[in-house]
Amino acid sequence: MRDSYHDRLDLLMADLLEMTDRVRTAxxxxxxxxxxxxxxxxxxxxxGDQAIDALxxxxxxxxxxxxxxSSPVAGDLRMVTSGLRVVMALERMxxxxxxxxxxxxxxxxxxxxxxxxMDSFLRMAEVAEAMVxxxxxxxxxxxADTAAQLDANDEQMDKLRRDQFVEILGDDxxxxxxxAVDVALLGRYYERIADxxxxxxxxxxxxxxxxxxxxxx
Amino acid sequence: MRDSYHDRLDLLMADLLEMTDRVRTAxxxxxxxxxxxxxxxxxxxxxGDQAIDALxxxxxxxxxxxxxxSSPVAGDLRMVTSGLRVVMALERMxxxxxxxxxxxxxxxxxxxxxxxxMDSFLRMAEVAEAMVxxxxxxxxxxxADTAAQLDANDEQMDKLRRDQFVEILGDDxxxxxxxAVDVALLGRYYERIADxxxxxxxxxxxxxxxxxxxxxx
Numbered sequence: 001m002r003d004s005y006h007d008r009l010d011l012l013m014a015d016l017l018e019m020t021d022r023v024r025t026a027x028x029x030x031x032x033x034x035x036x037x038x039x040x041x042x043x044x045x046x047x048g049d050q051a052i053d054a055l056x057x058x059x060x061x062x063x064x065x066x067x068x069x070s071s072p073v074a075g076d077l078r079m080v081t082s083g084l085r086v087v088m089a090l091e092r093m094x095x096x097x098x099x100x101x102x103x104x105x106x107x108x109x110x111x112x113x114x115x116x117x118m119d120s121f122l123r124m125a126e127v128a129e130a131m132v133x134x135x136x137x138x139x140x141x142x143x144a145d146t147a148a149q150l151d152a153n154d155e156q157m158d159k160l161r162r163d164q165f166v167e168i169l170g171d172d173x174x175x176x177x178x179x180a181v182d183v184a185l186l187g188r189y190y191e192r193i194a195d196x197x198x199x200x201x202x203x204x205x206x207x208x209x210x211x212x213x214x215x216x217x
Numbered sequence: 218m219r220d221s222y223h224d225r226l227d228l229l230m231a232d233l234l235e236m237t238d239r240v241r242t243a244x245x246x247x248x249x250x251x252x253x254x255x256x257x258x259x260x261x262x263x264x265g266d267q268a269i270d271a272l273x274x275x276x277x278x279x280x281x282x283x284x285x286x287s288s289p290v291a292g293d294l295r296m297v298t299s300g301l302r303v304v305m306a307l308e309r310m311x312x313x314x315x316x317x318x319x320x321x322x323x324x325x326x327x328x329x330x331x332x333x334x335m336d337s338f339l340r341m342a343e344v345a346e347a348m349v350x351x352x353x354x355x356x357x358x359x360x361a362d363t364a365a366q367l368d369a370n371d372e373q374m375d376k377l378r379r380d381q382f383v384e385i386l387g388d389d390x391x392x393x394x395x396x397a398v399d400v401a402l403l404g405r406y407y408e409r410i411a412d413x414x415x416x417x418x419x420x421x422x423x424x425x426x427x428x429x430x431x432x433x434x
Contacts, residue, residue, distance in 0.1 A: 057429065064294075064298060064429075068291075068294055071288035073285060073288075074285075081284065081301065085301075088302070169394060169395050177393075177397045178386050180397065181398060184401055184402055185402070185405065188405065212277065214271075214274035214277070
């Protein structure tokens with residue numbers, strides 16, 4: 001027989017995993033909207049962000065009510081406080097995917113990204129999606145080892161971003177100022193999604209080991 | 218006579234207010250480093266961010282130990298959970314001030330911002346500093362009314378940012394791609410500092426009224 005305390009903890013985790021899934025899809029769709037100048041898809045990412053925000057709000061209320069009613073300790077307390085941190089990261093990732101989609105919408109019917117840069121963004125999206133998926137999986141499996149490795153994936157993202165700067169600031173950049181600005185901001189959004197995945201990873205390490213993120217490597 | 222429970226709550230609030238002060242100073246100094254191409258000041262903002270991070274980590278550990286040991290309820294519980302959210306926003310604001318300083322350092326001895334744009338950034342910094350100060354003050358005074366008004370200040374920031382885009386994407390922009398990219402990213406950093414101040418304001422409203430941010434206007 002289940003009690004409402006454990007039901008609430010299960011709901012919290014289920015909502016977080018659902019958010020992870022939706023964020024991953026949002027990143028994927030936003031990137032496709034960018035690559036194919038698909039304004040309908042961009043719109044659906046932008047409106048879909050509300051569902052992510054609604055889930056975030058549900059996680060917050062669940063977490064808060066568990067703290068208020070049940071005063072969990074040890075592992076359960078870590079799960080709730082970590083959940084309340086992870087949910088902020090996931091909500092921001094959803095916002096960032098929506099920002100990407102908004103740039104695709106803004107430039108429509110033109111593509112927002114010059115063809116020569118699109119491969120780089122597809123690779124950024126690949127890295128970001130994989131990191132979001134890994135973050136979700138490690139949360140579900142309480143896999144601190146894999147969670148701690150998200151930092152290494154983040155280095156790929158940083159490298160992709162540095163390469164983009166070399167392109168847009170190079171002498172043979174002939175796509176103009178607006179395209180360069182779009183590339184710089186889009187690159188920033190993907191980079192931030194990856195950063196948030198790393199921070200989720202740190203929370204997973206804390207959840208499993210009890211070691212505070214600031215004391216982790 | 219004080220007990221350690223209330224000492225911990227007082228410490229948590231004192232650390233948050235100290236962070237608010239340091240963030241405001243960091244924004245101010247980063248902007249001066251930008252305006253005056255002052256690389257020493259930029260360095261001091263960048264290294265000063267570690268002190269902000271250390272305070273953040275102290276707040277987290279204090280908050281977590283209060284939850285674990287004392288299982289606070291009602292207003293005290295809201296204070297701890299809000300504190301754990303506010304600290305993330307303040308930590309990010311510190312990072313963003315450091316990002317601004319890093320652009321000043323990167324372009325040194327040249328100014329990162331073309332003279333024609335500097336007024337706009339000085340105004341952005343003014344708005345951001347005022348918002349950070351207001352966020353801190355409303356936290357200290359538990360002033361939900363003023364906290365709720367931070368949204369209106371944020372509109373000034375958004376307007377400044379839109380005006381910057383008009384400049385850098387206009388036909389008479391002759392400062393080149395690199396300067397336009399710097400302006401776009403710097404503008405983004407100031408805008409995000411303001412966004413975080415708004416989110417602190419929402420937490421203050423929650424702290425005082427018990428109304429969740431998602432249910433606030």
